[in-house]
Amino acid sequence: MARFATLPAELRQLVWEFALPARVVEVGEPCDPDILPEEDLRQAWILNRKYPAMAHACWESRRIALAKFKLPKGVTLAPDCMTDARWWWKSAEIIHFNAPEIITPQQRRRLEDDLLDLMKVPILCRKVSISADVVHPFLRFRNRSDIPKSLVWEVLSSMETCIISLHTVCIRATNQQARELGLFGNGDEPAQLIDPFDKAAITRFRQLWMETKQEVSSVKFFDTIDTDRFTFRVERWLSEMSAEYIDFKWTSPPFPTPGPQIITESLRRYPAQRHNPDTKQYLAGFPTLELRIMFRLCPPAAVDHVIT
Numbered sequence: 001m002a003r004f005a006t007l008p009a010e011l012r013q014l015v016w017e018f019a020l021p022a023r024v025v026e027v028g029e030p031c032d033p034d035i036l037p038e039e040d041l042r043q044a045w046i047l048n049r050k051y052p053a054m055a056h057a058c059w060e061s062r063r064i065a066l067a068k069f070k071l072p073k074g075v076t077l078a079p080d081c082m083t084d085a086r087w088w089w090k091s092a093e094i095i096h097f098n099a100p101e102i103i104t105p106q107q108r109r110r111l112e113d114d115l116l117d118l119m120k121v122p123i124l125c126r127k128v129s130i131s132a133d134v135v136h137p138f139l140r141f142r143n144r145s146d147i148p149k150s151l152v153w154e155v156l157s158s159m160e161t162c163i164i165s166l167h168t169v170c171i172r173a174t175n176q177q178a179r180e181l182g183l184f185g186n187g188d189e190p191a192q193l194i195d196p197f198d199k200a201a202i203t204r205f206r207q208l209w210m211e212t213k214q215e216v217s218s219v220k221f222f223d224t225i226d227t228d229r230f231t232f233r234v235e236r237w238l239s240e241m242s243a244e245y246i247d248f249k250w251t252s253p254p255f256p257t258p259g260p261q262i263i264t265e266s267l268r269r270y271p272a273q274r275h276n277p278d279t280k281q282y283l284a285g286f287p288t289l290e291l292r293i294m295f296r297l298c299p300p301a302a303v304d305h306v307i308t
Helices: 009-018 038-047 059-069 084-092 105-120 149-157 174-180 200-212 217-225 227-250 261-271 271-275
Strands: 024-027 094-097 128-131 161-169 191-194 287-296
Touching: 009 271, 024 191, 038 191, 038 287, 084 149, 084 261, 084 271, 094 105, 094 161, 105 149, 105 271, 161 200, 161 217, 200 217, 200 227, 227 261, 227 287, 261 271
Parallel strands: 024 094, 094 128, 128 161, 161 287
Antiparallel strands: 191 287
């Protein structure tokens, strides 16, 4: 550290800026009892909102870290009340919209307003990730979002590209275990969005998961991720999304031939029809969907509620 301090200030600043974690900033508290108990999932979510380790290294690194993560003047967070991280949006690498449990109309309106902000503020559309449970559940038995389909597609149609988080895998590992495998940004990036077909990355996360307490939902995921069954589920989900898009977009004639109802019925029965030329003519404005799996670092020890 003594030798580092002798470097010119400009170089030190570049080093600290390079060391800043690439956080996935989450909007809305996640709720998924199929993955983890509510309190454990909440603690993992809080962990993703704590200041990074470099904020505690020295005054210089803290100044740079807080320039990116600190709340604006006058904004405070109660320890037990995590609000949406709007002050991070301009500097965020990825903004992820969770599928929270919607109990009251006010909660639903809030999520709707957050989604509509994506169309109002162009900078937010740089890299947006939305839980599949908000858009169209990846697992058929889920149906929680309670968000009007018209709103979902109004938002998605306004974007050229959108990341969709199909599923969440929680790994009950310590920061030390994550560091040993070079995962989760050495613990400073506790939410990661990974391509499900990136076998090398999935293998590394599987290795960490195998060294920890294994959640039932994670067992099912790792058992199927390398099988044709998972690939078929992805294709089926994409075909159902395509059918929903056509239902939203093609409501008034004139229609291409064959008509949209014939196309959507075919899509819902035969996923491979998504690649048919007759179908593609209806999907000209369909956004590019980058499919991901969210991996969450969920340390077994209780997480401090205070953001420091």
